[in-house]
Amino acid sequence: MKKVLFIQPTIYDDRGRPVKKSRLYFIGLAYPVLAALLPEGWEAEICLETIEDIPFDTDAELIGMGGMGHAVKRSRDLAEEFRKRGKTVIMGGPMASLAHEEVGKFANSVVIGDAETVWTQVIADYEAGCLKPTYNEKPDEFTRPLPRYDLVLDKKIGDFLPVQAGRGCPNTCSFCSIYCLYRGNYQKREIEEVIRDIRYVKELGFKKFLLIDDNIVSDPPYLMELAKEIKKLNMTWMSQCAIHIADNPELLKTVADSGCYTLSFGLESITPENFDTIEKTWCNPDWYPEIIEKVTEAGIEVASEMIVGIDGDTIESLHATADFVLSVPIIAPKFYIMTPIPGTDYYKQMCSAHRIVETDLYKFSPSNAVITHPNMSTEELNEIYWEIYERVYTIPHILRRTLFNRRFRRNPRRYLFFLMLNLFYRYQIKRRIAPNIM
Ligand code: B12
Ligand code: SF4
Structure with missing residues (x-):
């Protein structure tokens, strides 16, 4: 062999x-x-x-x-x-x-x-x-055999396995690797094939799975049908998606009923003018408190991904970002310094504007500012990045988000998991490692 x-x-x-x-x-x-x-x-x-x-x-x-x-x-x-x-x-x-x-x-x-x-x-x-x-070579259709999960089962992994329904995203955010790879296309697998994989995950003894799609609400009717089929399997799951899901109460309810308990949203910023810079103009931060409320009320916890240091940001607006995150029920907030990923449209823009100050591509990490900013120096941006994290991950705030969360009694085990997750992020922040579960 x-x-x-x-x-x-x-x-x-x-x-x-x-x-x-x-x-x-x-x-x-x-x-x-x-x-x-x-x-x-x-x-x-x-x-x-x-x-x-x-x-x-x-x-x-x-x-x-x-x-x-x-x-x-x-x-x-x-x-x-x-x-x-x-x-x-x-x-x-x-x-x-x-x-x-x-x-x-x-x-x-x-x-x-x-x-x-x-x-x-x-x-x-x-x-x-x-x-x-x-x-x-770009595949015309999206189909594949059962993944060889058996090759990782004896390793120290989490209590869930990854499953994929679709790849790509219809949105066109200029900084995003997924947009630059799929150019606004969303390719999905037949629902029976996805369910076959989830059923296999269940047969292997897992009660949870991670739907690793880039944006599960890319095709709402597809998600509706998928969620109805997932429900029959009696499992729990998490995924990531665009905020549009909150506009459709029936879809949100069906997704929650199917066992979805956490969705991660790319909220990016609370500064409206930033959304033009990153070509995510369909997003309005004024809607965020209501969206987060609707999703959590449906029984799904909100995790968030936000970008620090888009051109419209100021030191004040970044402190206001931390205040915002602390004022809404986000269970696991994460931040990334604005980084032009090589190959993306945003990278090309930054190259043409001669704004990239770091020549070593391998230093383009989420905690290291590599482009000039109109309102602060790269050193200030790096400092404020960790200041925000320190403010958001104090022990009282972690406890408020998890153990003292009013949804705690619905499922104490779940919130104990989120407590451990928040403490792990805090541990990484103290060691200046950008929080991630890896
Ligand atoms: C699960 C995941 C993680 C997990 C697991 C990571 C891991 N090492 O596998 C965790 C949470 C740890 C993680 C961490 C990070 N991640 Co991640 N992650 C993902 C996610 C959501 C799914 C990956 C996946 O399994 N996809 C399903 C598989 C089937 O698709 P695929 O990986 O694209 O593979 C296909 C092809 O690309 C290709 N392929 C892939 N690998 C290989 C290898 C070979 C040899 C060949 C021939 C082909 C091939 O074949 C596959 C079938 O077509 C993707 C989003 C995405 N859409 O992929 C982001 C993503 C890959 N992550 C990303 C990033 C930036 C990171 C971090 C750097 C985040 C950070 N700031 O710290 C870290 C790096 C960690 C590390 N050690 O490398 C970016 C990558 C951007 C880029 N330009 O590279 C993505 C695209 C998210 C995004 N939207 O920006 N990640
Ligand atoms: S909505 Fe998210 S996945 Fe889709 S292009 Fe924008 S950043 Fe990328």
């Missing part, structure tokens, strides 16, 4: 050490899918570096790797080490796709975009000795 070793690399901390954890709650779906698509005669192994040592002396001949955002720096270092050892390294995933020229410098081959239709060709070309430097 020939073998591919898929590595989900970890990330470096601010002292350049690979971050290690005792448990990895979120696992990606790419490798269980790519393993399922391997032709006969090939076997696969998955290494989750955050919780496992890299088997450098592996008997695998192919190494398959991704790497998200600035975390691709770790993939580069691992790729170089494996190539010294005579292995062939294939890279893929969103970052490799958007920055394929850079990634191509250290990988033997880069798969740009979704790999379902091209992966068997990649393997065939490798076996024939004619691996191409890049592969780029």
Whole structure:
């Protein structure tokens, strides 16, 4: 048997050490899918570096790797080490796709975009000795076999598995990797196929799953039908979506009834003029308190993602952002410094405006300002980023969000989980690691 070793690399901390954890709650779906698509005669192994040592002396001949955002720096270092050892390294995933020229410098081959239709060709070309430097084929339809979850089941992962219904998003936010990869297209799988995967997750003994779609409300009638089918499986789930879901009370109720208990929203900012800058003009922050109230009242907790340092921000508006987050029932608020991800439209704009001050692409992290700002210096922006986090993650605020939450009695176990999550984020903030479950 020939073998591919898929590595989900970890990330470096601010002292350049690979971050290690005792448990990895979120696992990606790419490798269980790519393993399922391997032709006969090939076997696969998955290494989750955050919780496992890299088997450098592996008997695998192919190494398959991704790497998200600035975390691709770790993939580069691992790729170089494996190539010294005579292995062939294939890279893929969103970052490799958007920055394929850079990634191509250290990988033997880069798969740009979704790999379902091209992966068997990649393997065939490798076996024939004619691996191409890049592969780029857009699948017409979105279908795939059952993911090889069995390859991760004996690892220290969370109590849920990832499932995907659709990919891409109809919106066109200029800073977003998903817009720049899918250009406003939303591709969805047949509902029976998605339910087949969820049922399999249940058969494996899991009561929860993570719907890893970019925006589950991209096609509301589809989501309505999917949620009705999910309900029959009696499981709980979480996902991410645009705020539009709150405009449709029937859909919101159906999604909540189907077992959805957390949705993450890209709220981005409370400064209205910022939405023109990032081309997310359909968003109005004045609606946020009502939307958050509607979603939590439906029984779904709101997690939020916000950007710090869009052009319209001032030091005052950023402090007001922290006040806002503390004034509404958001269970897990997260912040990111405005970063032009290579390959995105926003990156191109920043390059043309000569506003990028950091030349090392691998330092484009969510806690490091890399572009000039009209109203503050990069140092001020970096400082205020951590100040906001410190203010939002004090022990009293964490307790208010979780244990003293008026919804606590509905499901104490759930809020104990959120308490642990908030404490974990606080622990990371104290160590100046941008909060993430990884
Ligand atoms: C789950 C998830 C996580 C999890 C698990 C991470 C992991 N290492 O797998 C956690 C929470 C830990 C995480 C962390 C981060 N993430 Co993340 N994450 C996701 C999410 C929601 C789903 C990933 C997934 O499983 N998708 C489903 C699979 C099937 O799709 P896929 O990964 O795209 O894979 C397909 C193709 O891309 C390709 N492919 C993918 N990998 C490979 C590898 C090879 C060898 C080949 C041939 C092909 C291939 O084939 C697959 C089938 O078509 C995506 C959003 C998204 N749409 O993907 C963001 C996303 C990938 N994350 C992102 C980012 C920025 C991060 C962080 C840097 C966040 C941060 N600021 O700290 C960290 C980095 C952590 C790390 N160690 O690398 C960005 C990446 C942007 C970019 N330009 O790279 C995304 C796109 C979110 C977004 N909208 O911006 N993430
Ligand atoms: S709504 Fe979210 S996923 Fe969709 S393009 Fe905008 S930022 Fe990206």
